[in-house]
Structure formats: C-alpha cells, structure tokens
Amino acid sequence: MNELVFDLEAEKKEILKRYRALLKACKPTLQKGDKSMVRHAFDISLEAHKDMRRKSGEPYIYHPIAVAQIAAEEIGLGTTSVVCALLHDVVEDTSITLEDIENEFGKKVAKIIDGLTKISGVLDYNSSLQAENFRKMLLTLADDVRVILIKLADRLHNMRTMDYMPREKQLKIASETIYLYAPLAHRLGLYSMKSELEDLSMKYTEPETYKFIARKLNEKKAERELYIQSFIGPIEDILREQGFKASVYGRPKSIHSIWNKIKKKGIPFEEVYDLFAIRIILDSKLENEKADCWKAYSIVTDLYRPNPDRLRDWVSSPKANGYESLHTTVMGPKGQWVEVQIRTQRMNEIAKKGFAAHWKYKESSSDSGLDQWIQKVRDLLKSPDSNALDFLDDFKMNLFSDEIFIFTPKGELMQLPANATALDFAFEIHSDLGARCIGAKVNHKLVPLSHKLQNGDQVEIITSTKQTPKEDWLNFVVTAKARSKIKSNLKEEKRRIAENGKELLERKLKSLKITYNTENISKICNYLKFPSTLDLFFAIATGEIDLKNLKDFQASEKSSENKVPERNENSHIEGIFNKVKSKDNDTLLIGEDLQKIDYKLSSCCNPIPGDDVFGFLTINDGIKIHRTNCPNSTKLMANYGYRVIKAKWTSQKELAFLTGLRIKGIDDLGLINKLTTVISNDFKVNMRSITVDSSDGIFEGSIMIYVNDKQHLEDLIKKITQIKGITSVVRFDSDKKTQQGA
Ligand code: MN
Secondary structure, X not given: OOOOOOOHHHHHHHHHHHHHHHHHHHHHHOOOOHHHHHHHHHHHHHHHOOOOEOOOOOEOOHHHHHHHHHHHHHOOOOXXXXXXXXXXOHHHHOOOOHHHHHHHHOHHHHHHHHHHHHHHHHOOOOOOOOHHHHHHHHHHHHHOHHHHHHHHHHHHHHHHOOOOOOHHHHHHHHHHHHHHHHHHHHHOOOHHHHHHHHHHHHHHHOHHHHHHHHHHHHHOHHHHHHHHHHHHHHHHHHHHHOOOOEEEEEEEOOHXXXXXXXXXXXXXXXXXXXXXXXXXXXXXXXXXXXXXXXHHHHHHHHHOEEOHHHOEEOOOOOOOOOOOOEEEEEEEHHHEEEEEEEEEHHHHHHHHHOHXXXXXXXXXXXXOHHHHHHHHHHHHHHOOOOOXXXXXXXXXXXXXXXXXXXXXXXXXXXXXXXXXXXXXXXHHHOHHHHHOEEEEEEOOEEEOOOOEOOOOOEEEEEEOOOOXXXXXXXXXXXXXXXXXXXXXXXXXXXXXXXXXXXXXXXXXXXXXXXXXOHHHHHHHHHHOOOOOHHHHHHHHHOOOOOHHHHHHHHHHHHHOOOOOOOOOHHHHHHHHHHHHHOOHHHOEEEOOHHHOOOEEEOOOOOOOOXXXXXXEEOOOXXXXXXXXXXXXXXXXXXXXXXXXXXXXXXXXXXXOEEEEEEEEEEOOOOHHHHHHHHHHHHOOOEEEEEEEEEXXXXXXXXXXXXXXXXXXXXXXXHHHHOOOOEEEEEEEOOOOOOOOOO
16 A cells, blocks of 8 residues: 555545535534534544555545544434544544543543444454444443444445455455344434445345346336336326425335345246335425325325235334334336335435434424333343343344334333234333233233234233243243343242252262362263253252262263363364464365365355355354355354354366255146256256145245256256246255254
8 A cells, every 4th residue: 555656635635625525514403613613523533544544545534524424414413423423433543532532522522432432343344243242332322322323324434435345354344234233224213324234235245136136127227217207297296286395206125125025025036016116205394294194195096096905104103213104005007016105304304314303303302212212222231141142132133123003901002013922012011010921911802921912902911920931931022121031030030949959969069078169060060061050050959960970970080080171162263263374365265175174065055166155163063164145144244253264166066066946837747847857867967856836837846956066056047947837946045944053
C-alpha cells in the first residue's frame, strides 16, 4: 500500500465534499450549535485517522463519514449520534482516549462511544466472533439503543465496501451479518437496511445464485414495468378522483427473499409470482389515517378481487417493531397474484427508519411495542446462569418471528411470537403464573399447556400450587422468556436434589477410605463419564448410578497410575491447525493425499468438487468439509470463526461424490425408465438410491447419485431437464433431515 502514490490534494477535496454531503443529510435535525459540534467531531476524527487507509487504499476518514451519513439519512438519527458515528473508531484505533472525548463532547457522547468500543470485538476482523460478544452487544442495546443503531450503520457500510477483503473474511463477516445483524435490523423496524444486509450477505456467501437471480430479474425488467403500469393506472385514477394525494409504485422484492421463496417452495425462478409488491403511500392527516387506508383498500379491491386469506391489518394493531401497514394480495391482469401494501407517509417513514422515526412521532413512546421488547431483552439478560450460546439461540428465535395478538380474560391485548403456546402466554404474564400453570382455557374451552394459540384467542390460565416446571416443557415453548425461566427453574431443582447425592457420596468415600476433595471428585466424574459434578451428584441422588461402582473406580485408579494423561482438547486443535498452516496459503487441499490431514465431507450438505467450501474443525471428529451455503455454515462461522479452515478442491476425476437431486414432473408411462437411462447409460453415473412418489399424474422423486464434480452434476441436470414431462430438477443438501452439530 505504501508504494502507491496518492493524489493528496484531490483527496482533500473529496473529503470536504463528503463532509458537506453529511451536513446536508443532518439538516432536518440540526439545532443551534449542532453544526459546530459536528464540525468539531469531524476535525478530531480527520486528524486522528490521518495516517490510516482502508483496505481499498482510500483515506480511512471516508468510513466514519459514511457511517455518520447512514445514521443521519437512512436511520434518521440526530446530532449526538452523528457525532458518535464520526468518532466511533477513534478510541479503538488511535491515541485519543475516552476522557478526551468526554472533555470535548460531554458524558452522553462518551458513554455511547464507550459502548461502541466495548463491543468492538464483534467487529474486529481478526478476532473470532462468539456468542459472548453478541451477548455483550445486546447488553449495550439494553443500555442505549443508539449504540446498536450506530453499530448497524457501521456494519452496513463495511458490508457495502467489502470487495477488498480476503475471501475468508468476507465469508465470516457475511455470516455474522445474516446471523445476527440482519435480524436485529428487522427487530428494530429497519426494513430497508435489513433487506440490503441480507442481499449483501448473499452476494458473498452465494455469489453464483445471487448473480443468477439478479440477471433473471433484469431480463424481465421491461416486461414487469409494463405490467405494473397497467396495474396501478386505474388505481391512481380513482384515488385522484376521490381527492387523495398519493404515490403509487411497484417495488421489486429483494434477491434474498426471492431466493428464500425458491428454496422453501422448491420451485424454479420462473414460478415465483411475487417478484414485486405495489405500494400505495397516502398523504394523510394523523386523525384520518386509518379511515384513508381502508378507503384505499376498498378502491383496490373494487378493481381487483382480493385473496381473503392474505389480508394483514397492521394499522389497527401495529407489529411489535412498530411497523404499520395494510397488506392484501389481489388477482391482477393475466391471472397473476399481486401484493398491495397500503400505508401513510408517516407509516412509510417508520417502515424505513424504524426506531428513530418511531421516537419522532410518539411523544412518549413507553407504550410502543418496541420499548416493551427492549424491556424484555433487559429482563432476559438478567437471568444469571444462561449459557451464552443457549441464550443467543433462544433470543434469535424471537428476532424474526411474526406476531400474534392474544387477549387476556379482562380484554387486554398481548403480543406473542407466532406458534406461541398457552404456556408461553402464562410466562409472558408472570413467571410464577408460568411455573404453576397446569392448563388453560382458550375461548372458554379447556386445552393443554402445549396448545398453540391463534391470532385473536382469549386465554385464561389455570394454575395449581402443586405444579413445578418440567423438562419436556422446553419441547414446545417458543418465547425466550419462557425458555430461560424454565431452564433456570429446572437447574435450581436439580441443584436441590443434587445436594442429597453429594452427601451420599461423601459417606461412601469415607467408607472406602478415599479422601473427599475436588481432585478425586473430578476423577470420579471423568471415570463415570458425567459432564459436570452437578450431573454426577444428581445421578447419585436419583439412584441412576449405583455407588458400588466406586470399587471398580478404586481398582482402576491403582492400575492406571502410569497411564499417559489424555491429550488436551485445545492442543489437539492447535496441532491440526499448525499442520494446515504450514501448507501453501494456509489452505487445506481436498483430495490431496500428500497433506496427510484427515478430513470428512460433511453429510449435512454433501459437498462435491467445484462447490465453494470451507473446513471446520470439530472437537471429536476431525475436520469436516462444508459448503459455504450449507444450512449450518452461518452458525458455525459466526460462532466458531477460529475453527474455520480455508479449503479448496484439487482436480480429481477418478473420485465420486454423493449428492441428491429432487425431480418433479408429470407422470407418464416410462418416465422413470427414461430417467434411469439418462443417468446410468448416457452419463454412466452410479445411483445409490431412488425414491419415487406419484399420485394423480404428478411425479416426485429423490435420487442419490455419485458424481465427479459440480460441472458433471450441472451437465446431468441439464440433460434430465430436457426429458419430456420433467418440470423441475433441483439439487438438495442432504438425504436426512437431521442437522449436524458442531
Ligand atoms: Mn467502523
């Protein structure tokens, strides 16, 4: 980088240009004295970063300016946040201290910067990102939401400018983004940001599919625009006639959401009908909003017939993240379903900027769903002994899910995630109510605890003082609150019982003349293969193990005194790493025997040569090779980045790899025959299994075959697609549904 020559004068001009654009974006919220504060922050940041450059070679200051611009323009944050965004990397990366910041800008700014710096481990490209870091980040969220909003702006800009990063860092950052940042953006109501983060992640984790869908969308663009025009023309006319001021337009759906639909429904791109949605944005007075939205709905459905199952009214009951809108799906020209979203300008701004816009409109926002949610996060974080990864899993479940509305017996409205059960509802009201719940009455009818609630249900909880939380409750509750309460209750109970086991063991050891101390207890624990002493004591108390076994332990202790200690898990991992690191480019070459490194192809995604892959070091099973788009890969990379190993295929034609194809078609005599002929005779591919299901003339089959590489597979797919009667051929990940653990 140092050898490059930079045009410093031109750069200076560009920096000032960008700074002025930032000021312009801040204008709507600027108050007296704000401008000089932003300028001051800019000057400090410029000076502090003056010798730093980004990976692309650009001056580093471009980054804080861009983050501040996103905060102001795309999230709608005010001056304090803009100042913090400009300074967000200063304490972390330069000699400026938090005290300096506090002296210059006061306590509030210093506190936010402190929050941003504390969680910077999350963004540090060199360290591994782990659940504990996520948890730290959520703690700051509970403190001051602006910290997380600025962090999201920071992440968005990094995702937008990731081209110069090495491939494995791109993958890791993209995985973190899809794993946590996009769901957070969603939960905070930042819909545009969420879509962009998802699309950018996909661009790096699944470049080919991303490009494929982008190209397809582009090919049909002109046709789609014509259709949209013919659809919205009549709506605009009538809206105008009835005196509405409105803008009506078609909006393409994100590539990521189209890809999700293709995967979920197992259909080809051509069959995804909702590639776009129509938006009607009304210019409406606050007091007329609801009536106006329904008038517009009436106009649309007079023109086009609505699908009764697809009406969503988030105007009467907004989503927990603040989203308000009226959605319907109607039958448009040429027999095509079209989604129509109706909202006012105020609602539209909330949908774009989420939290910040919400604050702007609500003087006191304590009654908003978002604040209730943040309160819930706070409560959750208080639970003392939840393991960080468990916590994250529980927490994540609640980030994306849709909500249902439930009434209490007194008619109060509560929001719960979709699929919530009667027991979730009980815990939602109060943890004691949940712990003692034995059943519920839903719309006056008696139901079990596990009963799944529907939107609009009225629920009364039935309790008993004899009831205590049970292990199997964890199988059906869905809210993070219920899960963590049940877990901590169970643990408490277990500890209480384990106390008895501990006493029993003490007495037994005395009689065997073994000293009762930590060392011996942990030896016994290992010998009997219990993960913790708590589990050991518990098993003794419940009679699961017989203390007579301890005689064998005593004997084995004597005979194994000379045994070599078991190898340490960490040194084992390091060993394999060093072995790989000593090779060319730190890369594991798959298919090369010379490396003498053991690896297995993972069965959750069945990678074949040509697939984009990485190695993952498991604790007990050596290195496993996964596809970068494996369903498990984001979780592995986001949480255990330090165990990821670069991997690449070497050319090898003689080996065969197992993969699966799902084939659909119209059943026709001899179709299977034609299919197997193409596979076995024309392509000389070995089949491991074939299952076919055909009913009412529709044919569906799954075939497991051995291929050489991706090209080989693609040629085969092409050939099968050409068989008359076949309508779709899709590669699938695994022949079993179970997901593989790390
Ligand atoms: Mn940054």
